[in-house]
Amino acid sequence: EGDHVVIRKAGEIIPQVVKVLREERTGDEKEFPVPTVCPVCKESVIKEKVYLRCYNPQCTAQAKRRIIYFASRNAMDIEGFGPALIAQLVDKKVIKNYADIYSLKFDDLEPLERMGEKSTQNLIDAIEESKSRDLHCLICALGIQNIGSHAAEVLSKQFGTLDKLMNASVEELEEIFEIGNIMAKSIVDFFSNSHTQGIINKLKAAGVNVNAIHNETNTATDIAGKSFVITGTLNGYTRKEIEDIIKSLGGRVSSTISGKTDFLIAGESPGSKLEKAEKLNTTILNKDGFENLINP
Structure with a gap:
């Protein structure tokens, strides 16, 4: 803290530190304290390359971000289910994970800030509609590290069902075009977690679609998947x-x-x-x- 640095635009937009101007130091600079615990749940953090990660599955900050991502446009696309509403539900302990979304009742939502009778019913309808999203939307929504919307589409086409993807080995996944070793390990690690398995079982029990919706026009077997x-x-x-x-x-x-x-x-x-x-x-x-x- 207190250092003078030279920065440049990296990639035409991202500020990148080029060097520290040590000759400008006055002696009043302070070493930046590297966090050792999550500021929200106070669990220990783990350093991965340049990142510090909290891996506590019960961390409320993570829960909020995972649910926000699950409901986002590129994932399950639940209209009207935004960050402010999600934060209220997590803080009030109405929901703990994204599977709990499908247990929400009218009476859970209507008393919340900025929620009236009509907006509550619209959200209930949007949640119900999201159950029928294609498999690739669900795979993306799960928030698997290193797996975005494009990789989710690749996996959906390759496996066709969530169960088949969950049972895939690292070796099987690495054979898929565009799925590398890091992505394959992320997928296997994610689905081997017992907490994750419990959440997925709740999604299935709620009636969330876990199968690819095939387009009947895409049946050229010599091309499909190639x-x-x-x-x-x-x-x-x-x-x-x-x-x-x-x-x-x-x-x-x-x-x-x-x-x-x-x-x-x-x-x-x-x-x-x-x-x-x-x-x-x-x-x-x-x-x-x-x-x-x-x-x-």
Whole structure:
């Protein structure tokens, strides 16, 4: 505390400390005390790289943030269930975790600040509606470390049910395109926790959907779940058109070739990706091959 530093814009927006101006020190500077306990629950914190984390599952600060994230637009999208309302419910010990959302009654909500009869009924309806969200929304909403909305979609397509995902091993998860070792370990650690398992059982008992809702148009078995990379230009198609076709049939598009790439679509003037695909024995498709694949 009290040091002078030089900062710069990192990534055009984030302040980054470049160096400390030690020559500006007066002797009145104070060493910053590194917290050893969570300021809310007072449990010990654990240092992970540059982060200090509280792992107490009963911490109310964490409970609030987990529930807020669960109800957010990219997750279960519960309209009208915002941070202020969630904070009231946690502070009053009406709810402790996101599974408790589905036990809320009209009389739990109506007395709260800024809640009237109509807004309470609207929220009850929104909570009920959220039970039918697709599996990827639920996976995202669970708040698994290192798993965001895109990874949740990948996992939903791969496993189809929450139970299958919960039983997956690190090795099985690592085989999935775009799921690396850190993500795989985060998933296994999350679902192996007995507290987490209890919450998920409550979600199931409440009637929350735990299965992927399949789009009947995405049934091309030669493409669904496969990973594609595109190089060069394909006469008659823009790159976006190719990507949209692949995604509409359940495939995935990546910008880089790896051992997990299933197909390289190579048009005119291909780049270095073609050479790498040949070394990895990746299936290479020209225009005719691509069209035969999408129109069997």
